[in-house]
Amino acid sequence: MGEIEEKLVKSLTGETTELIPHLPYLLQDLWELGSDPKEIIGLIRKNIQKVEDLKILDLACGKGAVSVKLAKELGCHVNGIDIIPEFISYARQKAFEFGVPDLCSFRAEDINISAARERGYDIVIMGAEGEVLGSQEEAIQKLKNTIKSGGFIIIDDAYGREGVSGNYLSREQWLKLFENEGIQLIEEKLVKEDELSDTNDKNNKFIINRANELKNKYPDKTAMFDSYVNSQLAECYELENDIICVTWLLKKNS
Numbered sequence: 001m002g003e004i005e006e007k008l009v010k011s012l013t014g015e016t017t018e019l020i021p022h023l024p025y026l027l028q029d030l031w032e033l034g035s036d037p038k039e040i041i042g043l044i045r046k047n048i049q050k051v052e053d054l055k056i057l058d059l060a061c062g063k064g065a066v067s068v069k070l071a072k073e074l075g076c077h078v079n080g081i082d083i084i085p086e087f088i089s090y091a092r093q094k095a096f097e098f099g100v101p102d103l104c105s106f107r108a109e110d111i112n113i114s115a116a117r118e119r120g121y122d123i124v125i126m127g128a129e130g131e132v133l134g135s136q137e138e139a140i141q142k143l144k145n146t147i148k149s150g151g152f153i154i155i156d157d158a159y160g161r162e163g164v165s166g167n168y169l170s171r172e173q174w175l176k177l178f179e180n181e182g183i184q185l186i187e188e189k190l191v192k193e194d195e196l197s198d199t200n201d202k203n204n205k206f207i208i209n210r211a212n213e214l215k216n217k218y219p220d221k222t223a224m225f226d227s228y229v230n231s232q233l234a235e236c237y238e239l240e241n242d243i244i245c246v247t248w249l250l251k252k253n254s
């Protein structure tokens with residue numbers, strides 16, 4: 001469980017697994033935790049036919065913002081999986097609120113287990129989840145197994161800006177990876193930078209307020225909450241300056 005927890009906390013920009021029990025509280029004011037549902041809906045509408053018949057797997061679905069909006073807008077079936085039970089309860093509540101409980105099913109589980117079991121989807125989504133499924137190459141191989149031949153993969157991730165050295169693959173490295181794995185790039189959407197910084201500013205205000213409440217409640221953990229806020233701000237700086245956030249629609253050839 002150690003490695004899974006380490007990656008979980010990293011996927012939400014935390015630094016210590018001690019933070020895990022506090023994540024639902026810190027993130028209670030946010031619904032979207034990474035990917036932009038409207039970009040994903042736009043990509044599917046534009047490139048895929050008979051959207052209402054689609055069966056979609058949303059891995060590490062967070063609080064279900066993408067899953068619920070896909071079901072609502074496209075009328076398709078979505079199966080969302082995330083490891084944080086409170087996020088899954090929230091996603092179920094949202095599916096009711098949006099009138100799509102019959103189109104959505106949600107489950108609390110480690111997606112490494114789900115990816116080894118789930119099969120036969122038209123589309124699988126991996127939205128802003130870092131290295132939860134392993135390296136980028138391992139992740140793509142696991143995603144490919146969950147979809148039919150001719151099915152689609154949607155990846156929301158980022159690549160390094162030219163000339164900036166960092167931990168991110170370059171765009172060329174991503175494209176080479178897709179080619180090596182036999183998947184075809186259908187469309188690429190870059191995140192609009194002004195929208196990104198507006199969203200980050202808004203979200204960071206909420207997170208800072210909640211972190212301050214937790215600091216009052218657990219004064220002995222002040223350093224941990226401060227460090228979380230700082231790493232959240234540093235990640236936003238990186239997203240806005242060093243890397244380019246992107247959503248890719250990819251097709252499995254066979």
Ligand SMILES: C[S@@+](CC[C@H](N)C(=O)[O-])C[C@H]1O[C@@H](n2cnc3c(N)ncnc32)[C@H](O)[C@@H]1O
Nearest residue numbers: 008011033034035060061062082083110111127
């Ligand atoms: C940055 S959020 C992205 C959420 C969602 N895909 C979105 O774009 O809104 C990363 C998510 O990965 C989930 N996660 C991390 N490790 C996981 C694991 N092993 N299994 C399932 N979910 C995991 C976290 O709980 C969190 O909801």
